[in-house]
Amino acid sequence: MLLKTEGLGITFGGLKAVDAVDFEVERGTVAAIIGPNGAGKSTFFNLVSGFYRPTSGHVTLEDEEITNLPAHRTVRSGMARTFQTTNLFKESSALDNVIVGHRVRTRSNIFDAIFRTPRSRRENRQCRDRAMEALSFVGVDHLADRTVGSLPQEAQKRISIALALATDPKIVLLDEPAAGVNNEETQGLMDLIRKMVEHDYTVCLVEHKMGMIMGLADKIMVLNYGQKIAEGPPEEIQADESVIEAYLGAEEEGEEDA
Amino acid sequence: MELFLQQLINGIALGSVYGLAALGLTLVFGVLRIPNLAHGALYMVGAYVTYFALVSYGIPYIAAIGLSAVVLAVVGITIERLVFHPLRNAPHTHHLIAAVGVLFFLESGAQVLWGSEFRQMPSPFVGTVEVLGLNIGLQRLVVIFASIAVMAALYLFLKKTVPGQTIEAIEQDRTGASLVGIDANRVSMMTFGISAALAAVAASLVAPINLVFPTMGEALNLKVFAIIILGGLGSIPGAIVGGFLLALAEVFSSTYISNAFGQAIGFVFLLVVLAVRPTGLFSKGV
Amino acid sequence: MKRTKFVPALLVGLLAFGVYACGGGGGAGEEGDGGNGGDGEEQVVEIGYSGPLSGGAALYGENVLDGMRMAVEDLNEDGMEIDGQPATFEIASLDDRYLPNEAATNAQRLVQQDGVSAIFIPHSGGIFAAQGINTDRNPFLLGAYSSDPAILEQENPLTMMIPPRFDNYMEPFTELQMERFGDRLGLIPTESEYGQEWTDQISAEWESQGGEVLSNNGIDYSETTDYAGPVTQALSEDPDVMFIGGPSQPTALIVEEARNQGFEGGFILMDQSKIEEMEAFTSLENMEGSLGVAPLSEVEDPGAEAFVERYAEEITEDRPAVSEVAYNYQSVHILANAMALAGTSEDPEAIRENIEPALSEVEEEYQVANFPDGFTEEGHLAGEVLAVSLEDGEFVPVEVPQMQ
Amino acid sequence: MQVLSRHWRKLALAVVLLVALLIPLFIDNQYLLGLIMLAYIWAIAAYGLNVLLGYTGQLTLAHAGFFGIGAYTVGILTVNYGFPFWPSLLLAVVFASVLGFLIGIFALRTQNEYFAIFTLGVGFVIFLVIERWESFTGGSLGLIGVPYPEGLGPIQFEGPEQLYYLILAFLVLTIYVAASIAHSLVGRSFIAIRNSPDLAMAAGINVGRTKQLAFTISTAIAGLSGGLYATYIGFLGPAIVNVPTTFEILLYLLVGGMGSLSGPLIGAFLVTTIFEYFQQFEAYRLVIFGPVVILLIIFFPRGLAGLWGELEARVRRSPEKEAEGREEPSREEVR
Amino acid sequence: MQKKREKKMLEVSDLSVRYGEFVALRDVSLEVDEGEFVVVLGANGAGKSTLFRTINGLMRPSAGEISFYGERIEGRPANTVVSRGVTQSAEGRHLFPELSVLKNLTLGAYIRRRDRAGINESLEEVYELFPILREKRRDPAGSLSGGQQQMVAIGRALMAKPKLLILDEPSLGLAPLVARQVLDAVVQINRTGIMVLLAEQNAQAALKIAHRGYVVENGEITLQGTREELLGNGEIRRAYMGA
Numbered sequence A: 001m002l003l004k005t006e007g008l009g010i011t012f013g014g015l016k017a018v019d020a021v022d023f024e025v026e027r028g029t030v031a032a033i034i035g036p037n038g039a040g041k042s043t044f045f046n047l048v049s050g051f052y053r054p055t056s057g058h059v060t061l062e063d064e065e066i067t068n069l070p071a072h073r074t075v076r077s078g079m080a081r082t083f084q085t086t087n088l089f090k091e092s093s094a095l096d097n098v099i100v101g102h103r104v105r106t107r108s109n110i111f112d113a114i115f116r117t118p119r120s121r122r123e124n125r126q127c128r129d130r131a132m133e134a135l136s137f138v139g140v141d142h143l144a145d146r147t148v149g150s151l152p153q154e155a156q157k158r159i160s161i162a163l164a165l166a167t168d169p170k171i172v173l174l175d176e177p178a179a180g181v182n183n184e185e186t187q188g189l190m191d192l193i194r195k196m197v198e199h200d201y202t203v204c205l206v207e208h209k210m211g212m213i214m215g216l217a218d219k220i221m222v223l224n225y226g227q228k229i230a231e232g233p234p235e236e237i238q239a240d241e242s243v244i245e246a247y248l249g250a251e252e253e254g255e256e257d258a
Numbered sequence B: 001m002e003l004f005l006q007q008l009i010n011g012i013a014l015g016s017v018y019g020l021a022a023l024g025l026t027l028v029f030g031v032l033r034i035p036n037l038a039h040g041a042l043y044m045v046g047a048y049v050t051y052f053a054l055v056s057y058g059i060p061y062i063a064a065i066g067l068s069a070v071v072l073a074v075v076g077i078t079i080e081r082l083v084f085h086p087l088r089n090a091p092h093t094h095h096l097i098a099a100v101g102v103l104f105f106l107e108s109g110a111q112v113l114w115g116s117e118f119r120q121m122p123s124p125f126v127g128t129v130e131v132l133g134l135n136i137g138l139q140r141l142v143v144i145f146a147s148i149a150v151m152a153a154l155y156l157f158l159k160k161t162v163p164g165q166t167i168e169a170i171e172q173d174r175t176g177a178s179l180v181g182i183d184a185n186r187v188s189m190m191t192f193g194i195s196a197a198l199a200a201v202a203a204s205l206v207a208p209i210n211l212v213f214p215t216m217g218e219a220l221n222l223k224v225f226a227i228i229i230l231g232g233l234g235s236i237p238g239a240i241v242g243g244f245l246l247a248l249a250e251v252f253s254s255t256y257i258s259n260a261f262g263q264a265i266g267f268v269f270l271l272v273v274l275a276v277r278p279t280g281l282f283s284k285g286v
Numbered sequence C: 001m002k003r004t005k006f007v008p009a010l011l012v013g014l015l016a017f018g019v020y021a022c023g024g025g026g027g028a029g030e031e032g033d034g035g036n037g038g039d040g041e042e043q044v045v046e047i048g049y050s051g052p053l054s055g056g057a058a059l060y061g062e063n064v065l066d067g068m069r070m071a072v073e074d075l076n077e078d079g080m081e082i083d084g085q086p087a088t089f090e091i092a093s094l095d096d097r098y099l100p101n102e103a104a105t106n107a108q109r110l111v112q113q114d115g116v117s118a119i120f121i122p123h124s125g126g127i128f129a130a131q132g133i134n135t136d137r138n139p140f141l142l143g144a145y146s147s148d149p150a151i152l153e154q155e156n157p158l159t160m161m162i163p164p165r166f167d168n169y170m171e172p173f174t175e176l177q178m179e180r181f182g183d184r185l186g187l188i189p190t191e192s193e194y195g196q197e198w199t200d201q202i203s204a205e206w207e208s209q210g211g212e213v214l215s216n217n218g219i220d221y222s223e224t225t226d227y228a229g230p231v232t233q234a235l236s237e238d239p240d241v242m243f244i245g246g247p248s249q250p251t252a253l254i255v256e257e258a259r260n261q262g263f264e265g266g267f268i269l270m271d272q273s274k275i276e277e278m279e280a281f282t283s284l285e286n287m288e289g290s291l292g293v294a295p296l297s298e299v300e301d302p303g304a305e306a307f308v309e310r311y312a313e314e315i316t317e318d319r320p321a322v323s324e325v326a327y328n329y330q331s332v333h334i335l336a337n338a339m340a341l342a343g344t345s346e347d348p349e350a351i352r353e354n355i356e357p358a359l360s361e362v363e364e365e366y367q368v369a370n371f372p373d374g375f376t377e378e379g380h381l382a383g384e385v386l387a388v389s390l391e392d393g394e395f396v397p398v399e400v401p402q403m404q
Numbered sequence D: 001m002q003v004l005s006r007h008w009r010k011l012a013l014a015v016v017l018l019v020a021l022l023i024p025l026f027i028d029n030q031y032l033l034g035l036i037m038l039a040y041i042w043a044i045a046a047y048g049l050n051v052l053l054g055y056t057g058q059l060t061l062a063h064a065g066f067f068g069i070g071a072y073t074v075g076i077l078t079v080n081y082g083f084p085f086w087p088s089l090l091l092a093v094v095f096a097s098v099l100g101f102l103i104g105i106f107a108l109r110t111q112n113e114y115f116a117i118f119t120l121g122v123g124f125v126i127f128l129v130i131e132r133w134e135s136f137t138g139g140s141l142g143l144i145g146v147p148y149p150e151g152l153g154p155i156q157f158e159g160p161e162q163l164y165y166l167i168l169a170f171l172v173l174t175i176y177v178a179a180s181i182a183h184s185l186v187g188r189s190f191i192a193i194r195n196s197p198d199l200a201m202a203a204g205i206n207v208g209r210t211k212q213l214a215f216t217i218s219t220a221i222a223g224l225s226g227g228l229y230a231t232y233i234g235f236l237g238p239a240i241v242n243v244p245t246t247f248e249i250l251l252y253l254l255v256g257g258m259g260s261l262s263g264p265l266i267g268a269f270l271v272t273t274i275f276e277y278f279q280q281f282e283a284y285r286l287v288i289f290g291p292v293v294i295l296l297i298i299f300f301p302r303g304l305a306g307l308w309g310e311l312e313a314r315v316r317r318s319p320e321k322e323a324e325g326r327e328e329p330s331r332e333e334v335r
Numbered sequence E: 001m002q003k004k005r006e007k008k009m010l011e012v013s014d015l016s017v018r019y020g021e022f023v024a025l026r027d028v029s030l031e032v033d034e035g036e037f038v039v040v041l042g043a044n045g046a047g048k049s050t051l052f053r054t055i056n057g058l059m060r061p062s063a064g065e066i067s068f069y070g071e072r073i074e075g076r077p078a079n080t081v082v083s084r085g086v087t088q089s090a091e092g093r094h095l096f097p098e099l100s101v102l103k104n105l106t107l108g109a110y111i112r113r114r115d116r117a118g119i120n121e122s123l124e125e126v127y128e129l130f131p132i133l134r135e136k137r138r139d140p141a142g143s144l145s146g147g148q149q150q151m152v153a154i155g156r157a158l159m160a161k162p163k164l165l166i167l168d169e170p171s172l173g174l175a176p177l178v179a180r181q182v183l184d185a186v187v188q189i190n191r192t193g194i195m196v197l198l199a200e201q202n203a204q205a206a207l208k209i210a211h212r213g214y215v216v217e218n219g220e221i222t223l224q225g226t227r228e229e230l231l232g233n234g235e236i237r238r239a240y241m242g243a
Helices: A043-049 A071-077 A092-104 A110-116 A119-140 A154-168 A183-198 A210-216 A234-239 A241-248 B002-032 B039-055 B061-084 B091-114 B138-159 B162-172 B174-179 B185-208 B218-231 B235-254 B258-274 C003-031 C056-077 C100-113 C124-131 C165-182 C194-209 C228-235 C246-258 C304-314 C323-342 C348-353 C355-359 D007-027 D030-056 D063-080 D085-107 D113-132 D160-182 D185-195 D197-202 D206-235 D245-257 D263-299 D303-316 D328-335 E048-055 E078-083 E101-108 E117-130 E133-136 E146-159 E176-191 E203-209 E227-231 E234-240
Strands: A003-012 A014-026 A030-034 A055-060 A079-081 A172-173 A202-206 A218-222 A229-230 B128-131 B134-137 C043-051 C081-084 C085-095 C118-121 C141-146 C159-161 C184-189 C212-216 C239-243 C268-271 C290-293 C385-391 C394-400 E008-019 E022-033 E036-039 E063-068 E086-089 E163-167 E194-201 E214-218 E220-226
Touching: A003 A043, A014 A030, A014 A043, A014 A055, A014 A218, A014 A229, A030 A043, A043 A172, A043 A202, A055 A210, A071 A092, A071 D085, A071 D197, A079 A154, A092 A119, A092 A154, A092 D185, A092 E176, A110 A119, A110 B091, A110 D160, A119 A154, A119 A172, A119 C043, A119 E234, A154 A172, A154 A183, A154 C304, A172 A229, A183 A202, A183 A210, A202 A229, A202 B002, A210 A234, A218 A234, A218 A241, A229 A234, A229 A241, B002 B039, B002 B134, B002 B162, B002 B185, B002 B218, B002 C228, B039 B061, B039 B091, B039 B218, B061 B091, B061 B185, B061 E101, B091 D113, B091 D245, B091 D263, B134 B138, B134 C246, B134 D263, B138 B162, B138 B185, B138 B235, B162 B174, B162 B185, B162 E101, B174 B185, B174 E078, B218 B235, B218 B258, B218 D113, B235 B258, B235 C228, B258 D085, B258 D113, C003 E078, C043 C124, C043 C323, C043 E146, C056 C085, C056 C304, C081 C323, C085 C100, C085 C228, C085 C323, C085 D263, C100 C118, C100 D030, C100 D206, C118 C124, C124 C141, C124 C194, C141 C323, C141 C348, C159 C323, C165 C194, C165 C246, C165 C290, C165 C385, C165 C394, C184 C194, C184 C228, C184 E078, C194 C212, C194 C239, C212 C304, C212 E063, C228 C246, C228 E133, C239 C246, C268 D030, C268 E234, C304 C323, C323 C348, C323 C355, C323 E133, C348 C355, D007 D030, D007 D160, D007 D206, D007 E022, D030 D063, D030 D160, D030 D185, D030 D206, D030 D245, D063 D085, D063 D206, D063 D245, D063 E176, D085 D113, D085 D206, D113 D245, D160 D185, D160 D206, D185 D197, D185 D206, D197 D206, D245 D303, D263 D303, E008 E048, E008 E194, E022 E036, E022 E194, E036 E176, E048 E194, E078 E086, E086 E146, E101 E117, E101 E146, E117 E146, E117 E176, E133 E146, E146 E163, E146 E176, E176 E194, E176 E203, E203 E227, E214 E227, E220 E227, E220 E234
Parallel strands: A030 A202, A030 A218, A079 A172, A172 A202, C043 C085, C043 C118, C118 C141, C141 C159, C184 C212, C184 C239, C239 C268, C268 C290, E036 E194, E036 E214, E086 E163, E163 E194
Antiparallel strands: A003 A014, A003 A055, A218 A229, B128 B134, C081 C085, C290 C385, C385 C394, E008 E022, E008 E063, E214 E220
């Protein structure tokens, strides 16, 4: 089991935003988390990746406890993530944005920087190479020198993923990777995620586009009011009454009112 | 004991001036998110307007303060329109620098226009009263009571009137305010106007026990910043309590520790508070 | 990425600077350097000034400048010849906001751009900074208007210290007030460099004469919103005499506040505070028992009375002429006469040589404020100084001898 | 994409450096030379501020305080204790950065405006300490007679020209260091934090420690410029440490352009120049200067270096891609 | 269902909104007639909130028109739109957390602030609709439970006496029972003649109470029709569940 949470939960001012969630992601698979708005999906991501400190439960990555590690340390342990809104730096080039991703794998410090030591040069080159590699992996290497702000949304999404890949992660958490891109482009992103899995990355994503989820995920977890209400392969989830109810409302409920 | 009481009165008088000036600053911060470093300059201009109303036009003291408040409100609104409105989407660094530009302009403008000499503002409240063996300057009592009255009036305005409520509404949720039909532009102008008017009142009250000169606002400027940070940016009770706290801390640490320390106390206090509570004493949830 | 912007932008910056530098330099060529133009033609002699013209000390700076300008008016009216040619005097003034580094920059600018050979600076920080540069390749004579004796300790060969040294006041002031009011001295001086020096010296003297010096309640006069606190505190120790002083107007408010709080003793006023200025801000009655430098109206210099009248007529009636106006006024006269004797307006060393003999050349009507008797080795315009004590509403003169 | 090719840039850089080296040979005017030296010193200080504000996005208002600590370290050691200049300068940098490190621990707990005003308080307290600690700093009397640097081997620093080269050398060194940092992985970490602390964290950057590093470097450079100032001016008074100095340095940076390598230098040059030029307006100069500052901030918010960048970008951008969707209540995000 | 043109009180035509490069809405057309209750369905991030924010003047469209009672309102500032009779209980509620419930409500009547009597009347109406708010009127709005806060948000929007009330996911984050109560209240509101435009996750519940509906996917309207048409349509399920 690559990623595992046990009883993971967090309380914000009395409200259980995420409530005792057990979840497992197997190596080389795509796991998805879905649920209605406000169900606690992003909060769950933030807990797993160390942006929030859980009030209960554990997170392990390859059996290594990462529960209370700060975000930058979880990255070093091999967990990368993207954000809902792409917050890349719009005024720099795609390459400049991605290069910093590999920083976590380098050791050169301020003195190396000032004295431009061989290590600094080597690692600089290494970061650049790794960034180019990641850009080419996600298929935007031809845009490396372009200013991010001038690129279409889909390319920006790909660059964010490249940034995550540049950290040499074992698992990548994607928070709504297809938000704001059209159907055709969504298809392209799905292909990219499949390619990632083929290359031995493990992916965990939160997404509202059900078509994407159903087409990609090996396993889906459904959250509602912070609790896990269902877990299983896509077909199972699509047929699950409690899930349908959470999304569309109960069929039998309520008399004609209008 | 007598020393303590006398200093207590001095501290309260000083605190009410600090509080008044800080109120305006904290209002502007709450609504516009601008750390207005030119506040002290508005304070100075307010004192001059009152001075000339008194001396050149013979307008009675209280009316002159009222006039000054009105004039400064207009000045405040003009500054908001010309300087801060165009910068409303800029980062706070730029607000700070623009405010320094305003400060330069007002201070040097006052010097060019009115000269750099010290002026003494005559007040009808001369002499001292003796209470419990203490000699208290009449003007100081006026300062204390008038400040408290203005603070109370401001409180009532903010809490009990619709325009006042729009200020609080914008402070608490800008989108919500737009959604009930509040014109954020108008509130920004109003807030700046009130802020400048409060500075004018504070300056006009204290001027008779001090002097009127172009750089008179500098002494106050950093202190009011310390106060509103201490109280929590944008917090109105914070500004008032912070004002009295700082004044009393200054006066008493000067009295019982050392004078040099008294001058620094506000800032040392500020640093200690922020080191412990990074958003100030009365901070709202950020 | 970043480097792209660096060079072109830098070029723009340098270009802008270059344009300015050439423009500025050209300007200097036209008006400055007036030295010895053509034969027989009138020469323009510029006298430099760097002092506060904006900010809190602007009034003080303007007073000094007013005095200098009045002197230049006289000189141009009388007509003076230097090296056989008629000379017209002008003042080249720059604002330094009371900052030492700006004073130094200004001084260099005045020497280089305006070709001046003498610069008046009215604050000790600026004077010290100028003393660091006035003897190297572009020397100038420094008209130092500050009573701090440390100016002389620098042994700067091109300094002309204008006002009386304040250390002269200590002994007589202490003696008089201790005798008259008692031996407990309270302190509320201004927190300036100057105030500190004064406080140290008066405290030492007071103690050496057997008095008791109470706690120091020094405040920054221009940065204090309410003087009541420090005054209360000083009075709580029950002083007989209070040492106060800073700019005259706030000092007057401290006197007023002290009287309001029931203080009945005497005051020693620092020489920065002028009784005639204070009068407008508090009553003479409140100032009873004060000891300080004499108002111009009390000094016995031959030109003093006319000078005070002229100041009111030409400059302002709102405030009286004070010593910084008068001292700088007569010092410009001294300087001009020294130039005439030296036969040059350009060689500061030669001018310096001729200051002592120039003293006797200055006409009586231009002698307005404790006109110096001599010019010391260290560079001080020294003379006997008049102070006054306010007794029963009358000014009682107190002679203050100048130390060596 | 680049307007000047790499080759041309190197050549231009060489020309600029050559001009800077030749200046003392052509300018026989101590005032101008002094002004240039002063601009260099302020530029160094502005580079220090740039590390923190320009790259890392943290607005510190304590910069003059650390400048002052550098200046007074050199002043006190040379004047009061007869230390030679060079070790004093080294200690100035060390002391300013150590103090910066310690203060940074507390200051960086606060954010945005609170950080700005916290550091404003720090700056003011440093000023008060320097002004009031008479026995040590000379109080408001200041320190008189900070010496010129003693010679290094065959090089002597006896006149303004030599001092000019010394300061120029430190400026070049500072720019070199700034450029090295900007192009290094450390610099990229700084910029990542400015752009988005969350994204930086997600890229594995220790945000707290990196900010701390930037703060320390920034104070070290401030200390260096202060130390140079002390020997340049020869006299130290507390006024130079006070808050307005911070605003002046900030102004240099803003006019030149934050976050750029040329910004601090251009800004320091231009502002000192404008300010000197405005001297002729005497009392009116700040009346003019104030509005000029405001107009600059409104119309050239990214400074002159930024202006260049914008021109470049405008050439690149195709016109139909102008962004439209504009969020009306834009300050909401600040909360 | 097509009615005569002059009766379409809110008419949105070919509206597009962009955030920088990102197109949030593309050529959206929608209308609400007098007395109608219209629901906008769609998954998270489909563009519902953007649509509502744009109608209310919180955002500017990049193309297209919005007219209300024949008057063009697109790109007008929110306060103008509100004074024309369009109010909104927005996503995230945007209450004034430190002000009391009562003050939140009276501020809702800001545009008719001089009409004291009318305000008190509306206040009574809101209290009738949500009796709990009368009890809590002195409490700061921020201290209320989620459901109560939602009631304040709706009540506040009603205080302006709107002709059109826009509700952006009022049941978000509420327990099912509370969500039910809120939607019931919306029905009551519509019955008083106020047009309602509702965004709702719970498609079943929403369609049961609305007259007509639109489905938004990826910033475009992919489906529209009457309640009956949509209720029987499997497409809705596809839009939400991807199958």
